[in-house]
Amino acid sequence: MTNISAASAQTDTIDLVDAARAIRRGWRHVLGWLAFGTVAAAAIVLWAPKHYKAPATLIIRQSDLGSSLLSKIAGQAGQVSGLVPSSGRSSIETEITILNSRALAGDVIDSLHLEFYSRGKRLLRQDAISVFLKRLDVEKVAGDVVSVSYSAKDSVTAASIPNTLIGLYLARRKTTDRGVNAHRVEFLQHALDSAAITLSTAENNLRREQERSGVLDPVTAGRLELENAGELRQQVTTLEIEHAAIEQLREQVRAGTMSTRQIAAFPSFIKSSSISQMLAQLSELDAQRLKLLATRTEADPDVVAITQSIKAVESQLEPIAASYSAAVARQTSDLRSQLDTLQAAILGLPKTAQASGRLQRDVLRLGQIYAALQAQLVEASLAAIGEGGDVHQLDFSEPPLHPSFPQPVITLAIGVVGGLAMGIFAALLMGGMGRWARDRLEVERVTGVPALSFDASSPLLIAPTATARTILLLPLDALTQTEPVARRLAETTTARAIPTTVLDLSKTPGVEANAQIERLEQEFGSVVVQLPPLSTQTAAAALRETRPVVLVSSSARVDKVALNNALGTLKRLDVPCAGIVLNPPTASGRLSVFRLLQRES
Numbered sequence: 001m002t003n004i005s006a007a008s009a010q011t012d013t014i015d016l017v018d019a020a021r022a023i024r025r026g027w028r029h030v031l032g033w034l035a036f037g038t039v040a041a042a043a044i045v046l047w048a049p050k051h052y053k054a055p056a057t058l059i060i061r062q063s064d065l066g067s068s069l070l071s072k073i074a075g076q077a078g079q080v081s082g083l084v085p086s087s088g089r090s091s092i093e094t095e096i097t098i099l100n101s102r103a104l105a106g107d108v109i110d111s112l113h114l115e116f117y118s119r120g121k122r123l124l125r126q127d128a129i130s131v132f133l134k135r136l137d138v139e140k141v142a143g144d145v146v147s148v149s150y151s152a153k154d155s156v157t158a159a160s161i162p163n164t165l166i167g168l169y170l171a172r173r174k175t176t177d178r179g180v181n182a183h184r185v186e187f188l189q190h191a192l193d194s195a196a197i198t199l200s201t202a203e204n205n206l207r208r209e210q211e212r213s214g215v216l217d218p219v220t221a222g223r224l225e226l227e228n229a230g231e232l233r234q235q236v237t238t239l240e241i242e243h244a245a246i247e248q249l250r251e252q253v254r255a256g257t258m259s260t261r262q263i264a265a266f267p268s269f270i271k272s273s274s275i276s277q278m279l280a281q282l283s284e285l286d287a288q289r290l291k292l293l294a295t296r297t298e299a300d301p302d303v304v305a306i307t308q309s310i311k312a313v314e315s316q317l318e319p320i321a322a323s324y325s326a327a328v329a330r331q332t333s334d335l336r337s338q339l340d341t342l343q344a345a346i347l348g349l350p351k352t353a354q355a356s357g358r359l360q361r362d363v364l365r366l367g368q369i370y371a372a373l374q375a376q377l378v379e380a381s382l383a384a385i386g387e388g389g390d391v392h393q394l395d396f397s398e399p400p401l402h403p404s405f406p407q408p409v410i411t412l413a414i415g416v417v418g419g420l421a422m423g424i425f426a427a428l429l430m431g432g433m434g435r436w437a438r439d440r441l442e443v444e445r446v447t448g449v450p451a452l453s454f455d456a457s458s459p460l461l462i463a464p465t466a467t468a469r470t471i472l473l474l475p476l477d478a479l480t481q482t483e484p485v486a487r488r489l490a491e492t493t494t495a496r497a498i499p500t501t502v503l504d505l506s507k508t509p510g511v512e513a514n515a516q517i518e519r520l521e522q523e524f525g526s527v528v529v530q531l532p533p534l535s536t537q538t539a540a541a542a543l544r545e546t547r548p549v550v551l552v553s554s555s556a557r558v559d560k561v562a563l564n565n566a567l568g569t570l571k572r573l574d575v576p577c578a579g580i581v582l583n584p585p586t587a588s589g590r591l592s593v594f595r596l597l598q599r600e601s
Helices: 016-025 027-047 065-076 092-099 102-112 125-135 155-213 218-255 260-265 273-293 301-315 317-347 349-386 408-433 440-447 483-495 513-523 537-542 560-572 587-600
Strands: 056-061 136-142 145-150 390-395 451-453 470-475 500-504 526-530 549-553 577-582
Touching: 016 027, 016 408, 027 408, 056 092, 056 155, 092 136, 092 145, 092 155, 102 125, 102 155, 125 136, 145 155, 155 349, 155 390, 218 260, 218 317, 260 301, 260 317, 273 301, 273 317, 301 317, 440 451, 440 560, 440 577, 470 483, 470 537, 483 500, 483 526, 483 549, 500 513, 513 526, 513 537, 549 560, 560 577
Parallel strands: 451 577, 470 526, 470 549, 500 526, 549 577
Antiparallel strands: 056 145, 056 390, 136 145
């Protein structure tokens, strides 16, 4: 039993089964394009102009001797070779550009006396060079190997042009390299001599400035002089304090507020060995005097003698203090003079540092330039010796036996594959964008409405709405027969114990269709109505929101435009579409329709 179910939502994806079905239906397009591609490829193989190519290879290997030695010199010179522009190694891309140059192409044309024609007229030299370069192919194969090939209409020309081009390139390169390298060596030698003179002058100026100022390194000298000045200033301060202290003691002795013996307690005198001996002598004399005073009076001659000895020793302390004070004053004066001289020298250091620094920078800069020029001179000399590196022809081109275009196997394969691809594309395009839908699956994919191929031996079931009692059968064209569909639908409904009748309005236009349908709806449980096409007044009168419509069409070819127009009209009127039944017309049906059309005409 066949049932019309709810359709799924239409998507933008392409089903592979639908694509295969479209290709199968469009087999004529596939075979047609396949034949066209094969014939076109065969025509190209048989009648297309032949082109020959005979590639020659050229090896371009640069000499590494100069660059390796230059790197060593640069490393020893402190990486200064970059200060002067280097000629650098010629890259393969540069050589390929030279091989593709118009100047070299013109030399080849002149050497081989080539002539180029367009529309029977001989081209001018500039136009001939442009045509020559279009046919020339220069490319890097691998590493330092370059391939040169030329597309010509004869094998001899195709082989002679690459060999001639490489020969002229090698001759031009050898001559150019020798001239450039020689001039570069001369220029660098002259620049090196000038740099040596300038560097020597700068070194002499620096030496004279250092001799005049007596300073080799202003920074180091300034740091040392500042340290010395600090030490001298500290010493001067200490001596001034020492002098002030000893003078204060002497004033107190002269004023009588302090005894002469107390001068010996001065810190600097305590450290003196002579003062220590004098203090020991005084202590011994004091002890003797005290010992005598224990048994004698102060007028005793022995006591008087010891007292005089003590005064004599004490009298020596004051001259010592005076001498020490004078020595401290002289030392302070000397240190202050040294400090003044040192400060004057420090004040003059900025000027000396400025002059010396400028001269040192000049010497350093000129030394770097001199080292860089030496490195460049070595590189240029080695380049002149190496003659630009190892550049020579590796393979020579020979006249080919077979043309490079067209190649029969490849051309036929491209034609067959291209024709097949175009045929498949045309089949898919016609299947997706064509006017006709050829089966129920394609109808469902295009409309999104369930579709069914009619079978007289199978029940016909639909799923109407809950309140629907009438089913309208609406044909899409005049060839479509709705009677078998109506009869089979009524039989199926009757078999489900629902009283059903069939109302045929397809052949009686102008009747009160809506009144008849409402009368039959009162008498029967289900009514199947056969309507004429949607464009008639009868069909328009019978349409209602509560009456689902079943579209009936021919399954041989369904017009997508008519089908979409009918569905669009039903949607605007809010009339539900229960499904689409594809009913192929029989031979008798076609004959009846033909006679009906004749009668109407």
